[in-house]
Amino acid sequence: xxxxxxxxxxxxxxxxxxxxxxxxxxxxxxxxxxxxxxxxxxxxxxxxxxxxxxxxxxxxxxxxxxxxxxxxxxxxxxxxxxxxxxxxxxxxxxxxxxxxxxxxxxxxxxxxxxxxxxxxxxxxxxxxxxxxxxxxxxxxxxxxxxxxxxxxxxxxxxxxxxxxxxxxxxxxxxxxxxxxxxxxxxxxxxxxxxxxxxxxxxxxxxxxxxxxxxxxxxxxxxxxxxxxxxxxxxxxxxxxxxxxxxxxxxxxxxxxxxxxxxxxxxxxxxxxxxxxxxxxxxxxxxxxxxxxxxxxxxxxxxxxxxxxxxxxxxxxxxxxxxxxxxxx
Numbered sequence: 001x002x003x004x005x006x007x008x009x010x011x012x013x014x015x016x017x018x019x020x021x022x023x024x025x026x027x028x029x030x031x032x033x034x035x036x037x038x039x040x041x042x043x044x045x046x047x048x049x050x051x052x053x054x055x056x057x058x059x060x061x062x063x064x065x066x067x068x069x070x071x072x073x074x075x076x077x078x079x080x081x082x083x084x085x086x087x088x089x090x091x092x093x094x095x096x097x098x099x100x101x102x103x104x105x106x107x108x109x110x111x112x113x114x115x116x117x118x119x120x121x122x123x124x125x126x127x128x129x130x131x132x133x134x135x136x137x138x139x140x141x142x143x144x145x146x147x148x149x150x151x152x153x154x155x156x157x158x159x160x161x162x163x164x165x166x167x168x169x170x171x172x173x174x175x176x177x178x179x180x181x182x183x184x185x186x187x188x189x190x191x192x193x194x195x196x197x198x199x200x201x202x203x204x205x206x207x208x209x210x211x212x213x214x215x216x217x218x219x220x221x222x223x224x225x226x227x228x229x230x231x232x233x234x235x236x237x238x239x240x241x242x243x244x245x246x247x248x249x250x251x252x253x254x255x256x257x258x259x260x261x262x263x264x265x266x267x268x269x270x271x272x273x274x275x276x277x278x279x280x281x282x283x284x285x286x287x288x289x290x291x292x293x294x295x296x297x298x299x300x301x302x303x304x305x306x307x308x309x310x311x312x313x314x315x316x317x318x319x320x321x322x323x324x325x326x327x328x
Contacts, residue, residue, distance in 0.1 A: 010041040042072040138168045157223045183224045190215045213240040251280030285315040
């Protein structure tokens with residue numbers, strides 16, 4: 001009952017203030033009087049409306065009262081009406097059904113979180129090739145393709161190239177996409193290095209050219225390039241490496257140059273580069289197998305054994321051990 005009287009008083013103050021403000025001889029005094037009457041009306045209505053708020057909003061009555069007063073004072077005359085209709089009704093009469101701003105989706109089959117590689121099955125190259133050749137299920141062959149992500153690029157690319165001949169379109173498209181992604185990654189890296197070389201200092205250019213030569217070599221070595229394009233990458237790598245060994249010779253540059261010359265079938269140039277790498281400090285077990293390969297290409301089998309026997313047995317590379325043991 002008291003609330004009704006307070007509401008009538010507030011309405012009277014508000015109405016009186018508006019009437020005075022709209023009178024023909026209104027002045028600044030009428031404006032001040034209206035603001036005072038409006039503030040009193042807002043304060044009275046805030047006190048009246050405060051108990052009408054839901055209980056969870058009345059935990060801090062002072063803050064709630066200030067909020068009600070501010071909202072009404074900022075919107076003269078219609079602020080109180082809007083407060084009652086817009087806020088109180090919304091608080092007491094919420095929508096029974098809300099529009100959900102998201103869409104529920106099933107858990108995807110593909111990994112949606114980091115994979116613990118220790119728990120993954122490691123496939124061998126031969127096993128994956130067998131799956132690609134003999135599995136009748138397209139899904140199995142696609143899974144074999146995805147398993148190549150656990151392999152090094154050289155082995156994976158061989159399998160992906162074989163998958164390009166698969167009768168299923170899905171397998172061929174996936175293989176093509178994975179090969180293209182690998183090639184695109186190397187091409188972008190080469191592009192960034194070439195761009196950096198344009199403004200590099202003399203010392204920095206050595207490092208950048210060494211990295212660029214590695215990228216060109218990888219493009220050819222991994223099998224991403226074939227034919228004339230492979231020849232172009234190898235010759236580009238040779239050009240950079242020749243320039244590097246003439247500027248700041250390092251045994252690793254000589255060793256890579258030897259591999260490039262060997263890939264270009266320049267046996268004499270490869271031998272010269274490998275022997276320079278050996279003289280520059282390369283470990284014998286990293287050079288002697290290449291010299292043995294050169295001797296094999298020349299059909300000098302006695303020299304092959306001499307080169308391989310120069311490798312310290314305790315430092316055989318696991319990939320070379322069966323070959324060395326077969327020759328010695």
